[in-house]
Each structure stands twice: as C-alpha cells, then as structure tokens.
Amino acid sequence: MHKYIILLFVFTNHLFCQVGSIESIADFESKIATKKFKTISNIQISNYDLKYHKLELNIDPSQTSISGDISSSFLADENMDKIVFDLSENMTVTEVIQLSSNTELSFIHQNDSLFIDLDQIILQGEMDSVKVSYYGNPVSSGFGSYEVSEHNGSPIMWTLSEPYGAKGWWPCKQSLDDKIDSIDVFITSPILDPNGDEYISVSNGLEKSQAYIGENKITHFQHKYPIPAYLIAIAITNYEVYSHTVQNNGNPFEIVNYVYPESVEYATNNTEITVDIMNLFSELFEEYPFSDEKYGHAQFGWGGGMEHTTISFMGNFSSSLIAHELAHQWFGNKITCGSWKDIWLNEGFATYLSGLVVENFEAENSFTSWKQSRINSITAQPSGSVYISNNDTTVARVFSSRLSYSKGAMVLHMLRKKLGDEPFFQSLRDYLSDEDLSYSYAKTDDLKSTIEESTEEDVTEFFGDWIYGEGYPSYQISWSHNSQGNLNLEVSQSQSHSSVDFFEGPITLKLIGSDNEESLINFILTQDDQFFSFPVSFDVESIEFDPFNNIISKNNLVTLGLNTDLIHQKVSIYPIPASNEFRIIKPENLVINQIVIFNINGQKILKTPYSDTIKISTLTKGKYIIRLDNFESYIYKSLLVK
Known part of the structure; x- marks a missing residue:
C-alpha cells in the first residue's frame, strides 16, 4: 500500500x-x-438442487429469434412428481423429455413458469434430468436480457440477465439460493455474417472446441464452477480476439479480450492494466477464483459493464470499469449476495x-x-x-x-x-x-x-x-494549546438521522504549526462531549479534521478557544487531592457557567451548573480533568480524587 x-x-x-x-x-x-426486477421469486422452484445445465442454442445474430435444447440435471430435495422452471411466456416450448427414461412429458407453460409432470415420483435425494426444447423471440427492452443490434454495420447479439432476465431467453431456475454446479454451452451460429466476416461466439468458462458443419459453426464452452442463472451469458459478433497472460505464480492463465474490429487499437491500449489489477487483487485477497479457466472481456452494445463469471461484458475499457468488473469475480461471482x-x-x-x-x-x-x-x-x-x-x-x-x-x-x-x-x-x-x-x-x-x-x-x-443505520455524523471540535505544551480538545458529535444515536470510531487530526510543522494525532471517540489532551512540541496554529478522508462525515467544525494561560494562573482547585468535594477559587470578575468533569479516558462523568463547591462523593479514586465553561472559552484543570 x-x-x-x-x-x-x-x-x-x-x-x-x-x-x-x-x-x-x-x-x-x-x-x-428496471423491467426485470419486477419478477417475483418463484417459490415453486425451491424443492430441487440444480447440478448441471447443457445449453444447446441456435442463434443468428442478424435475427431476433433463438431456439435450443436445455438439459438440466437436478437433485430432489423432497419427493417430487413435477418440476418447475422459469421461462417467459413469449417463448414456446415444443417438447420436454425425462432423460433417465427417454419419456416425453406433459407440461403447462403459464405465468412465466414451466410446469413439467414427471413420469414417476423422484424420491428425496435422487438425481434425474430433463431436456426442454423451445424457441421464440426474446422480448427486447433496449437494455434487456437478450439484445440484437449492430456495431459499425455488423450484427451483434448479447445477453445480460441480472437480476431476473435469464428466463427471458432460456428455461432456468432464477434464485439466489441455488447455483448450478457446472454448465456446458454449445452455440450454433452461421459461420459468416452478412458482410463476410466470421462470427465469433463467447460464453462462460473455457472454449473447448469449434466445429464447422455446412454453413454453421458450433462453439463449445465449459464452466465447471457453481454459477447462478443471471451470470450465464453469451455474445456473438465479428470479434477480434487477443490475450494477455497472467503468470499466477507459475500457473499462467489467459485474459481473453473479444473486441470489435474497429475498437482493437483503443482496447489494446487500455486492457493490459487488467494484468496488474489481477495481480493486486490476488495479492490482497487470494488467487483469481477461476484461474484454471480464464478471465476475459467481451465488448457489447451498452455503456456500462456486467461481471459475467470469467467474462465481463464491457461497454468501454476505462481502468475504473475494468477494476470494478474484475473485482466482482471474487465479490459477486465466487461469493454472491444471498x-x-x-x-x-x-x-x-x-x-x-x-x-x-x-x-x-x-x-x-x-x-x-x-x-x-x-x-x-x-x-x-x-x-x-x-x-x-x-x-x-x-x-x-x-x-x-x-x-x-x-x-x-x-x-x-x-x-x-x-x-x-x-x-x-x-x-x-x-x-x-x-x-x-x-x-x-x-x-x-x-x-x-x-x-x-x-x-x-x-x-x-x-x-x-x-x-x-442511516446517515452520517458531523463533528464539532474545540481546541486550545497552552504554554505547558498541552493541546486540549473537546469533541462532540451530531447525527444526520435519528436511527443512530452515536457513531463510535477513530479520528485523525492534522496539527499545523506556526512554522509549518505538521503532526498527526489519533484517538477513538466513544461518546459525545469527550475530552482529550496531547503533548505537542510546537505552537499549533490550525487543525485539519480527517485529512485523509477516512470518515463518512459532513459539516465538521474545528474552532480555536481563547488562550487561557492567564486565566489558568488565577483559577485553582482546592484541595488536591480531594475526596467528597472540592472548591473553585477564581477572580470575582471571571464568569463560569458550568462545570464538566471527564475521566482519564476522556469520558464525561459529571455536568453541573457552576457552584463554588462541587460535590464529588460519587467519583472513584483517580485522576480527572475539570472543564470550567465561561461565555468565551473553556478552562481546564486537573483533579485528583483520593
């Protein structure tokens, strides 16, 4: 650091x-x-644990339609005679097969749910699999779960399913309590786009193979880590692909960048920092969680980014966006908010x-x-x-x-x-x-x-x-520096919201001297109106609150009290040490409003209107600080109780 x-x-x-x-x-x-968040979590999908998905998808980026077969393996958490998936109503299901028996199953598709009747009861703890065949035109919202558009005259399609958009383009289980243990994604697309450029497909995990069949290409990706449905993603366009290598302590892996041809120069000038950021995060936290697969960026048609596991979709390649999306691979993808x-x-x-x-x-x-x-x-x-x-x-x-x-x-x-x-x-x-x-x-x-x-x-x-809690604190600090070299502080706090009565925490002040000397002092505020005293070797001219911006706060006020050296010479406490009471001896013309007593930890023990004699029978033995308030300043004295 x-x-x-x-x-x-x-x-x-x-x-x-x-x-x-x-x-x-x-x-x-x-x-x-905005649109996708209106989805209500489907409680009917809570009785099984998803273990595996195979997505076999047929996509032409110049068209808005999708078709495919989704095979799903699951473990019954209770006895089951049906299984339910999330799938938008605008998609059409043509067939459902129970793979263990190769039996065609009946189903009902309504209210964005696909209800499948199993051919026999699956007992709790048993595994089974179903395959759903479907097609349709995913509804576009302009920044929705499945988008088809163009860049520089070339077709592109991409998905972005956070938080509940996955059901818009494939039958899945949308929840924040069950991750799919592993997935295989097979993307079938035309080999060439209308301009004669080759389509390049991208998805989560490692690219395992490409196969050319007639005018089509099948690209296979495999991801062998638990993943929620909303982080599964695909994109297809005429990408240019280049990589950076992360050495990873002798176990290197690639950062694979899928970028538009017209953006290659811009991207290559900006993505190399990803290696340095990857090394920093690995040093601070742990090795990249998916290092035996890949990390990468896929350019897509929106201005922000999305942290799909192992492949962040990027609207630009600013260092802040690169860092933000990469950080999610640890905080968001390895561990996801529940x-x-x-x-x-x-x-x-x-x-x-x-x-x-x-x-x-x-x-x-x-x-x-x-x-x-x-x-x-x-x-x-x-x-x-x-x-x-x-x-x-x-x-x-x-x-x-x-x-x-x-x-x-x-x-x-x-x-x-x-x-x-x-x-x-x-x-x-x-x-x-x-x-x-x-x-x-x-x-x-x-x-x-x-x-x-x-x-x-x-x-x-x-x-x-x-x-x-809500809100933040504001601090009020009054200080004085006497000829004995002591800097005296009294710190109080107000809160912007009633949900918090006091924010405890460390505070740093920067002391600035008359000859530009500088020193930092640190203390922990544990209660309101707390007193602190520090020896300082130079004349303090000003104090700066929280010089490194380590505290959420606003409207902080640091004020200098009057020089009280002369007053100190004329005010005394008697007797020292005291037991049941003490007296204050002062000039007649010196007005004092109230007396405040602090223990040696700076905590306020007693606050009382001024009197010549102050009762202290409730105080335990030890050292205390007395603050005498007048209309213009504070006067501090020491007290020893026996």
Missing part, C-alpha cells in the same frame, strides 16, 4: 472520470434491471476494490480525492443505509450509487481503519475461503460473523451504525 501524503482536496480530471464511472456503472445496472437486500456485498466491494486500484497505482493524493468524492455522494442526503430494508427494494434503491456502491465502499474502508490493514484483509481472505460461502451465497450477517471470528473483535455496533 502507498503511504499517505498531506495534500487535500485535489480534484483532477482523472478523478472526475472516476466519479462519472461509478455513477454510470450504477446507473447502467439500474436501467438494465438477497438483493445484500447487494452491497457485490457492489460495495467492487467499488472499494476499484478504489484500492487508485490507492496502489496512482498518485498518493488520488485515493484521498477518490474517498472525498465518495463522501460527497453519500452525504448529499441525510438518510439512507447500506443494507436495504424490506420497505424499499425498488430498482433505484438496490442499485443506488450513493448507498449500495459509494457508502458500501466507504464503510469497508472505515472498517479497515478500525481493524487495521492486516486483520481487515485477512478477514476478507477468510470470508472468501469459508466453506459454507465459497462459490455459494452470503448475506450481511455471514460477513459479520466471519470478520468477528477472524479478528476476535465484536463489530456489532459498527455494523449497527454503518450498515443497518
């Missing part, structure tokens, strides 16, 4: 590109989900990992500026949690760039600062390798449990405040 330098609020042109990229990524994913309420486990992580690329590959101040942009987005409104409540699961909320992306990312950064770099990254490595979560699904509580087990630290309050 690069060390931070002290240079604040530098907004470069590159930064604005980063900001736009994150906003556009979220906007794109929101748009593609509900759309937990979408931040996909998008917050991917956004933060793109920030780690800025931290490691760009100027040291760039990451500080990147975080400031995230904070500006988050604090543009006073409410909103990272976790999505049952009351607001609209597309706009699920794919909110402010909350699911930016706030999710910054909360991860704050957790990193709370835990420390090594415990933080180790806990995420443990999360990725958890046997119950790896290549499966996770919810927010799963992440929390893994972090607590890994770090042996309770993060309940942190998650309550920053993940489930």
Whole structure:
C-alpha cells in the first residue's frame, strides 16, 4: 500500500472520470434491471438442487429469434412428481423429455413458469434430468436480457440477465439460493455474417472446441464452477480476439479480450492494466477464483459493464470499469449476495476494490480525492443505509450509487481503519475461503460473523451504525494549546438521522504549526462531549479534521478557544487531592457557567451548573480533568480524587 501524503482536496480530471464511472456503472445496472426486477421469486422452484445445465442454442445474430435444447440435471430435495422452471411466456416450448427414461412429458407453460409432470415420483435425494426444447423471440427492452443490434454495420447479439432476465431467453431456475454446479454451452451460429466476416461466439468458462458443419459453426464452452442463472451469458459478433497472460505464480492463465474490429487499437491500449489489477487483487485477497479457466472481456452494445463469471461484458475499457468488473469475480461471482437486500456485498466491494486500484497505482493524493468524492455522494442526503430494508427494494434503491456502491465502499474502508490493514484483509481472505460461502451465497450477517471470528473483535455496533443505520455524523471540535505544551480538545458529535444515536470510531487530526510543522494525532471517540489532551512540541496554529478522508462525515467544525494561560494562573482547585468535594477559587470578575468533569479516558462523568463547591462523593479514586465553561472559552484543570 502507498503511504499517505498531506495534500487535500485535489480534484483532477482523472478523478472526475472516476466519479462519472461509478455513477454510470450504477446507473447502467439500474436501467438494465428496471423491467426485470419486477419478477417475483418463484417459490415453486425451491424443492430441487440444480447440478448441471447443457445449453444447446441456435442463434443468428442478424435475427431476433433463438431456439435450443436445455438439459438440466437436478437433485430432489423432497419427493417430487413435477418440476418447475422459469421461462417467459413469449417463448414456446415444443417438447420436454425425462432423460433417465427417454419419456416425453406433459407440461403447462403459464405465468412465466414451466410446469413439467414427471413420469414417476423422484424420491428425496435422487438425481434425474430433463431436456426442454423451445424457441421464440426474446422480448427486447433496449437494455434487456437478450439484445440484437449492430456495431459499425455488423450484427451483434448479447445477453445480460441480472437480476431476473435469464428466463427471458432460456428455461432456468432464477434464485439466489441455488447455483448450478457446472454448465456446458454449445452455440450454433452461421459461420459468416452478412458482410463476410466470421462470427465469433463467447460464453462462460473455457472454449473447448469449434466445429464447422455446412454453413454453421458450433462453439463449445465449459464452466465447471457453481454459477447462478443471471451470470450465464453469451455474445456473438465479428470479434477480434487477443490475450494477455497472467503468470499466477507459475500457473499462467489467459485474459481473453473479444473486441470489435474497429475498437482493437483503443482496447489494446487500455486492457493490459487488467494484468496488474489481477495481480493486486490476488495479492490482497487470494488467487483469481477461476484461474484454471480464464478471465476475459467481451465488448457489447451498452455503456456500462456486467461481471459475467470469467467474462465481463464491457461497454468501454476505462481502468475504473475494468477494476470494478474484475473485482466482482471474487465479490459477486465466487461469493454472491444471498438477497438483493445484500447487494452491497457485490457492489460495495467492487467499488472499494476499484478504489484500492487508485490507492496502489496512482498518485498518493488520488485515493484521498477518490474517498472525498465518495463522501460527497453519500452525504448529499441525510438518510439512507447500506443494507436495504424490506420497505424499499425498488430498482433505484438496490442499485443506488450513493448507498449500495459509494457508502458500501466507504464503510469497508472505515472498517479497515478500525481493524487495521492486516486483520481487515485477512478477514476478507477468510470470508472468501469459508466453506459454507465459497462459490455459494452470503448475506450481511455471514460477513459479520466471519470478520468477528477472524479478528476476535465484536463489530456489532459498527455494523449497527454503518450498515443497518442511516446517515452520517458531523463533528464539532474545540481546541486550545497552552504554554505547558498541552493541546486540549473537546469533541462532540451530531447525527444526520435519528436511527443512530452515536457513531463510535477513530479520528485523525492534522496539527499545523506556526512554522509549518505538521503532526498527526489519533484517538477513538466513544461518546459525545469527550475530552482529550496531547503533548505537542510546537505552537499549533490550525487543525485539519480527517485529512485523509477516512470518515463518512459532513459539516465538521474545528474552532480555536481563547488562550487561557492567564486565566489558568488565577483559577485553582482546592484541595488536591480531594475526596467528597472540592472548591473553585477564581477572580470575582471571571464568569463560569458550568462545570464538566471527564475521566482519564476522556469520558464525561459529571455536568453541573457552576457552584463554588462541587460535590464529588460519587467519583472513584483517580485522576480527572475539570472543564470550567465561561461565555468565551473553556478552562481546564486537573483533579485528583483520593
């Protein structure tokens, strides 16, 4: 990791590109989900565990139709006499075969569900397979699950199924609790497009073979890792293909790029950084999860990107989009959010990992500026949690760039600062390798449990405040620096939303001296109106709050109290040490409003209106700090209780 330098609020042109990229990524994913998100999860598909799909698809990219055979192997979770798949009503099913007996089955296709009557009861724990033959014209929404269009006069088709669009072009099981263990995809297309260029097909996993039969070509892809239906994808056009090699500690694999012929120069100038980003993520977390297959990019006809497993579909090749989609291979594909309420486990992580690329590959101040942009987005409104409540699961909320992306990312950064770099990254490595979560699904509580087990630290309050709670804090800091060399601070906090009564956490201040000296001080705020005192070797002229933008906050105020050295000489506490009470001796013309007593941890113990004599019989033995408030400043004195 690069060390931070002290240079604040530098907004470069590159930064604005980063900001736009994150906003556009979220906007794109929101748009593609708008129609598809209306789908209600089909509870009738919960009684079986999908083990395997073979997709045999017939596609001409110059036509809008698709036909094919989908073979599905499944394990019965209970006794079954029928099986149900998700399939849009505009698709036509011609035949269903139970493969174990080669028997044609009856079926009903209605309400976007395909109900298949099995020829015999399949007992719990038994395996069986069915093959569905179908055809149709998938409904296009302009950014839907199955698109046919052109680029530079050449036909192209591509799919994008997040969150519930897979059923629009093939019979499947759309859920966030069952991944298909492995798939084979066979794509039959014409060999040549209308311009005489060869069609190139792409899908998940390794390309195993190409076969030419007459005027058609069959391309076979195989993916041998668990995958949800929405991450299965295909694309066909006159792609140019080139690769970068990742050495991967002596086990090299390819990053395969499928790009438009007219975009080859642009793409080759931008995709090589993928190798460096891959190496960074592998070093921070773990080896790329699909290294025995491939990673790649396939250019497609929309401005954003989509993290299909092993092959991200890309509307451009900006470094921020490359980083974001690659990050999803760990956080989103290896471990997938277990509900759309937990979408931040996909998008917050991917956004933060793109920030780690800025931290490691760009100027040291760039990451500080990147975080400031995230904070500006988050604090543009006073409410909103990272976790999505049952009351607001609209597309706009699920794919909110402010909350699911930016706030999710910054909360991860704050957790990193709370835990420390090594415990933080180790806990995420443990999360990725958890046997119950790896290549499966996770919810927010799963992440929390893994972090607590890994770090042996309770993060309940942190998650309550920053993940489930809404809003952000604002800090008010009053300081004075006396001739004894002590910097005295009192820190208070207000909250933008009533769901959180107080945000605990570490704070960093930068002290700037009259001769441009600089020093950092760090402390943990555990309650409101907390007092701190630090020895400082130079005259402090100003203080900068959170110089590295590590805290989600806004409207912070740092104020200098009056120099109280003269007043200190005229005010005394008697007796020292004290037991049941103490007296305050001061000039008659010195007005004091109230007395506040702090323990040595800076926690406020007592607050009372001013009196010459203060009762302290409830205080335990030890050292305390007394703050005497007047209308203009604070006066601090020490107290010893015996």
